Amino acid sequence: MTFPRECFIVFRRQLRMNLRNPAWVIIGMLQPIMYLFLFGPLLKPIIQELGVDNEYTFFVPGMLVQLGIFGAFFAGFSLIGEWREGVIEAERVTPASRTALLVGRLIRDLVQLFVQALILVGLGYALGMTGSVKGIVFGVLLTMLVGGACAAASNALALTTKSEDVMAPVINMVMMPVLLLSGILLPMTMGPKWLQSVSDWMPFRWITDGVRTSFSGDFARDPMVYGTAWAAVLFVLALWWGTSTFRKENA
Amino acid sequence: MIHARGLVQTFQSREGKKKTVVRAVDGVDLDVAEGEVVGFLGPNGAGKTTTLRMLTTLLRPTEGTATVAGFDVVRESEQVRRSIGYVSQAGGAFSAARAGDEVVDHGMLYGMRGADAKKRGQELFEQLDLDGLWTRMPKNMSGGQRRRLDIVMGLIHDPTLVFLDEPTTGLDPQARANLWEHIADLRRKRGATVFLTTHYLDEADHLSDRIVIIDHGRIVASDTSENLKANVSGDLVDLQLADSADVQSAATRLGSIAEAGRSGSEAVEIDGNHVRARVARAGRAVPGLLADLGSAGITLESIEVHRPTLDDVFLTLTGRSLRDAQETTKDENQTAPDAELVAAGQEK
Numbered sequence: 168m169t170f171p172r173e174c175f176i177v178f179r180r181q182l183r184m185n186l187r188n189p190a191w192v193i194i195g196m197l198q199p200i201m202y203l204f205l206f207g208p209l210l211k212p213i214i215q216e217l218g219v220d221n222e223y224t225f226f227v228p229g230m231l232v233q234l235g236i237f238g239a240f241f242a243g244f245s246l247i248g249e250w251r252e253g254v255i256e257a258e259r260v261t262p263a264s265r266t267a268l269l270v271g272r273l274i275r276d277l278v279q280l281f282v283q284a285l286i287l288v289g290l291g292y293a294l295g296m297t298g299s300v301k302g303i304v305f306g307v308l309l310t311m312l313v314g315g316a317c318a319a320a321s322n323a324l325a326l327t328t329k330s331e332d333v334m335a336p337v338i339n340m341v342m343m344p345v346l347l348l349s350g351i352l353l354p355m356t357m358g359p360k361w362l363q364s365v366s367d368w369m370p371f372r373w374i375t376d377g378v379r380t381s382f383s384g385d386f387a388r389d390p391m392v393y394g395t396a397w398a399a400v401l402f403v404l405a406l407w408w409g410t411s412t413f414r415k416e417n418a
Numbered sequence: 419m420i421h422a423r424g425l426v427q428t429f430q431s432r433e434g435k436k437k438t439v440v441r442a443v444d445g446v447d448l449d450v451a452e453g454e455v456v457g458f459l460g461p462n463g464a465g466k467t468t469t470l471r472m473l474t475t476l477l478r479p480t481e482g483t484a485t486v487a488g489f490d491v492v493r494e495s496e497q498v499r500r501s502i503g504y505v506s507q508a509g510g511a512f513s514a515a516r517a518g519d520e521v522v523d524h525g526m527l528y529g530m531r532g533a534d535a536k537k538r539g540q541e542l543f544e545q546l547d548l549d550g551l552w553t554r555m556p557k558n559m560s561g562g563q564r565r566r567l568d569i570v571m572g573l574i575h576d577p578t579l580v581f582l583d584e585p586t587t588g589l590d591p592q593a594r595a596n597l598w599e600h601i602a603d604l605r606r607k608r609g610a611t612v613f614l615t616t617h618y619l620d621e622a623d624h625l626s627d628r629i630v631i632i633d634h635g636r637i638v639a640s641d642t643s644e645n646l647k648a649n650v651s652g653d654l655v656d657l658q659l660a661d662s663a664d665v666q667s668a669a670t671r672l673g674s675i676a677e678a679g680r681s682g683s684e685a686v687e688i689d690g691n692h693v694r695a696r697v698a699r700a701g702r703a704v705p706g707l708l709a710d711l712g713s714a715g716i717t718l719e720s721i722e723v724h725r726p727t728l729d730d731v732f733l734t735l736t737g738r739s740l741r742d743a744q745e746t747t748k749d750e751n752q753t754a755p756d757a758e759l760v761a762a763g764q765e766k
Contacts, residue, residue, distance in 0.1 A: 169529070173527060176523055176526045176527055177527075179523075180515070180519070180520075180523045183515070183519065184512065184514065184515050187514075188514075248512075249512055251508070252508060252509060252510075252511070252512055252513055253506050253507070253508025253509040253510045253568075254510060254511070254512050256476065256506050256508060256510065257504075257506065257509075257510030257511075257524065257571060258524075258527060259476060260474055260475070260476060260499055260502075260504040260506075261499060261524065261527040261528050262496045262499045262500050262527075262528065262529070263527040263528075
């Protein structure tokens with residue numbers, strides 16, 4: 168039971184430091200709330216085009232994926248600070264598993280995402296979202312898989328660049344097309360044919376569609392299969408990348 | 419405790435489009451016995467930290483082998499990590515976490531139970547004069563306190579071998595002297611073997627039983643501070659003559675007792691009415707020299723005998739003073755971050 172124990176030690180340390188920082192807690196909670204209240208109402212006039220009975224039925228799953236992706240993309244920034252202060256080096260000189268050093272941090276990111284998801288879904292229900300409970304549970308799990316992938320990739324990128332100044336533009340460059348081509352804010356089906364074809368190449372669009380379909384409780388449809396498959400592939404790739412950087416990271 | 423043979427670490431360095439392979443460590447042999455305190459001395463960029471990172475399993479050697487605390491650094495890296503404590507230049511406690519929490523978590527990553535790690539950590543806090551700082555954040559500590567906290571973290575699992583990388587860099591003189599005491603205690607009170615890198619001559623001189631000097635990735639000398647000074651340099655004898663007409667005559671006489679291997683007038687430096695040369699065991703040779711000069715009718719204004727410093731040792735071994743070496747390696751250091759990035763691919 169060494170590996171789970173090591174993951175837990177790393178996780179507990181991360182969580183303790185985060186909880187001691189009130190800004191981290193407040194911003195984490197406010198993010199989903201602001202999106203729901205300040206962007207959700209803009210969708211009300213186009214309910215019919217979205218093909219749903221309530222704007223939040225469309226918006227909450229998309230928001231969930233967005234939090235999963237973008238929240239996790241920033242996870243690596245705190246790692247650079249730790250690296251600079253020699254924390255990563257000090258951890259790497261202990262006999263602890265290198266994978267545990269990464270996974271412990273990922274669990275912290277996933278706990279944060281899970282709490283945000285609970286707030287989002289709870290508020291969504293309160294605002295009139297409809298969805299199947301089983302579907303919502305699966306949708307949240309799918310989101311956490313994607314979030315884990317993005318957090319692992321972000322940590323790997325952090326240890327590769329070791330500089331906020333390099334990492335920030337890289338993340339911005341990745342985030343723009345992901346946000347615009349995933350149909351998170353508005354469905355891609357509203358766009359012209361060529362734009363839809365471009366978005367077919369965006370894995371996160373399939374995942375967004377997958378989570379949305381899952382919320383409706385309809386597990387048998389294509390987007391579910393593609394979305395789940397993409398999430399699993401990304402997770403495995405990112406975990407492999409993250410672990411290998413923790414192994415060879417040259418602090 | 420440490421046996422290394424032919425350790426090599428190469429980095430790819432890029433300058434514009436030109437790629438060159440830098441041999442940061444170029445065939446290092448090293449033996450450290452149990453209970454020894456060894457100072458690893460060299461200018462910045464000489465390969466000290468890279469060697470240390472190979473010995474602490476953080477960097478896989480490009481060539482060569484090393485056993486540390488009886489285990490192979492490549493094949494048995496986990497056992498090596500269990501046996502050693504490593505205090506890196508950067509430290510190891512996060513500035514915005516509580517000191518005690520960092521220490522306990524670090525101990526637990528070594529497999530200690532939380533309660534044991536806490537007990538052990540608090541003992542170490544007491545021993546290293548950190549009483550009352552258990553819940554303080556490192557960012558609110560002084561430089562000396564932070565370094566001592568780093569050492570606590572390196573000692574939490576009671577290692578028999580401790581690596582210290584530039585332990586006093588950036589500390590003020592008092593904090594430095596205080597840390598020296600604690601480093602000396604590592605062996606005095608705990609019986610630990612200590613391997614420390616430094617680019618301060620006085621630090622290596624003060625703390626270590628034996629000094630290993632590295633330059634351009636190669637070991638250029640390894641001996642006690644006393645022997646290094648006695649064997650390599652000799653003492654500097656500086657004669658100031660009353661009459662500058664006697665200079666040549668005095669130089670010949672001083673030259674006759676100057677260090678073997680550097681005999682003749684070349685070993686003697688003439689500067690105005692000063693005549694200088696390095697003389698082995700000057701304390702014994704000077705009375706004879708004075709009698710010799712007196713019988714030749716040469717009058718001295720003054721005579722000074724300087725014991726050699728490690729800087730003289732470095733100068734004799736490498737042809738550069740340590741200070742010059744620091745200057746010339748500055749440029750090389752600027753490309754180092756790049757080189758390290760590429761080298762990451764070679765690690766396991």
